[in-house]
Amino acid sequence: xGAPQLTPGALTVSQQDVHDAYSDLYDNLNQAYWVxxxxxxxxxxxxxxxxxxxxxxxxxxxxxxxxxDDYAKLTKAVSxxxxxxxxxQEEMDKIIHNLTVAKNMADAITKALSTAKSFxx
Amino acid sequence: MLAAAIPGYLAxxxxxxxxxxxxxxxxxxxLTSTTTNVQTxxxxxxxxxxxxxxLELAVNYDTAGFDPDKVNPWLQPEDxxxxxxxxxxxxxxxxxLESIAGKxxxxxxxxxxxxxxxxxxxxxxxxxxxxxxGEASMASNAATSAIDNIARWLMESKRSKELPNLIQQMxxxxxxxxxxxxxxxxxRTKGSHGSGLRDQLWLDYSQLIMEQDSFIxxxxxKLTPIExxxxxxxxPALVRERKESDETLAQTSDCLKQVVKANAELLKAVQTKxxxxxxxxxxxxEASRINDFAHSLNTPSK
Numbered sequence: 367x368g369a370p371q372l373t374p375g376a377l378t379v380s381q382q383d384v385h386d387a388y389s390d391l392y393d394n395l396n397q398a399y400w401v402x403x404x405x406x407x408x409x410x411x412x413x414x415x416x417x418x419x420x421x422x423x424x425x426x427x428x429x430x431x432x433x434x435d436d437y438a439k440l441t442k443a444v445s446x447x448x449x450x451x452x453x454x455q456e457e458m459d460k461i462i463h464n465l466t467v468a469k470n471m472a473d474a475i476t477k478a479l480s481t482a483k484s485f486x487x
Numbered sequence: 488m489l490a491a492a493i494p495g496y497l498a499x500x501x502x503x504x505x506x507x508x509x510x511x512x513x514x515x516x517x518l519t520s521t522t523t524n525v526q527t528x529x530x531x532x533x534x535x536x537x538x539x540x541x542l543e544l545a546v547n548y549d550t551a552g553f554d555p556d557k558v559n560p561w562l563q564p565e566d567x568x569x570x571x572x573x574x575x576x577x578x579x580x581x582x583x584l585e586s587i588a589g590k591x592x593x594x595x596x597x598x599x600x601x602x603x604x605x606x607x608x609x610x611x612x613x614x615x616x617x618x619x620x621g622e623a624s625m626a627s628n629a630a631t632s633a634i635d636n637i638a639r640w641l642m643e644s645k646r647s648k649e650l651p652n653l654i655q656q657m658x659x660x661x662x663x664x665x666x667x668x669x670x671x672x673x674x675r676t677k678g679s680h681g682s683g684l685r686d687q688l689w690l691d692y693s694q695l696i697m698e699q700d701s702f703i704x705x706x707x708x709k710l711t712p713i714e715x716x717x718x719x720x721x722x723p724a725l726v727r728e729r730k731e732s733d734e735t736l737a738q739t740s741d742c743l744k745q746v747v748k749a750n751a752e753l754l755k756a757v758q759t760k761x762x763x764x765x766x767x768x769x770x771x772x773e774a775s776r777i778n779d780f781a782h783s784l785n786t787p788s789k
Contacts, residue, residue, distance in 0.1 A: 386680060423687065444576040445576050
């Protein structure tokens with residue numbers, strides 16, 4: 367018993383085809399709702415439209431989900447570049463930090479000289 | 488000797504510097520606005536889905552009651568989280584680019600060097616140093632200038648060497664990200680046909696409109712004339728909002744296409760003498776306009 371033979375043309379219904387079929391149905395129900403003349407007819411059409419709406423909503427959510435794993439991989443690629451950018455920023459900050467250290471040293475020298483002067487040195 | 492050579496190096500860097508100063512912050516702001524718009528698009532669709540669910544509950548409550556298990560978000564939290572993380576990473580990319588290429592670091596270096604210069608001048612005024620060096624004041628000014636030049640040159644050479652590589656490294660991920668996000672936003676063809684957020688948002692509104700009408704049909708005899716008018720007025724308002732929201736999503740999708748182009752153009756800006764501010768500013772203005780409108784939609788319709 368091998369795998370069942372597929373008839374050419376079978377299993378070619380894509381998720382988009384299913385979505386399109388339900389969209390057509392939803393369209394028809396929607397249009398019928400607005401021309402229905404009694405509240406009973408409107409309620410029936412409205413109830414069926416709600417069900418089709420939920421099916422279409424689930425199909426759209428599944429379509430979005432199909433790309434979720436790709437986003438995780440891409441987030442890593444962007445984060446890697448962000449790490450390198452952060453390293454550059456840190457090196458630039460280090461240059462400014464060194465200038466600040468030099469300034470603090472100069473201030474300390476001024477203070478020491480001033481203190482020495484007050485002791486008559 | 489080194490201080491004398493530095494102005495020459497700075498002249499070489501200055502072309503890159505001015506282009507980087509002008510193009511990168513504009514690009515960063517446009518990228519931040521576009522990613523915010525994408526995030527808002529997802530939030531708006533989720534919000535309208537919730538509104539449709541709430542109105543459906545109100546319409547069907549007398550016959551179907553309330554089932555807490557039926558209250559679910561449209562997207563699973565992990566699907567939204569993956570996108571939110573990526574959009575935040577892109578915003579961080581924009582913010583770090585802006586921080587490195589912006590004038591703030593250079594201004595901070597200038598300010599710190601000036602403070603250092605003032606401290607050196609103070610030292611030069613003290614008696615022991617005056618005795619040691621007759622022209623200490625002049626020497627401290629020259630030293631301040633040299634230190635400032637060296638600091639600026641080090642920072643400028645660092646970013647002009649590294650940034651083009653990183654912007655180039657981001658080109659492919661940005662292309663793929665924007666393609667995926669544009670697929671998420673999807674498109675609309677005719678009737679209810681479409682895909683992604685645009686299809687879902689159109690459906691949410693179509694369902695909201697039908698639920699609103701059903702609510703009016705079932706309660707028209709119990710509403711006061713003023714209440715009835717208010718409820719009826721919501722119908723055309725929802726129809727208009729559906730169209731405007733769909734157009735906003737379409738424009739957000741177009742902005743994503745422009746982001747890919749802008750990142751490529753930005754790379755040119757840091758590698759060549761081309762000035763691209765106007766193209767990036769176009770993207771910035773469009774993204775800001777969409778941002779304002781998208782936020783106005785993100786409040787409940789009623």
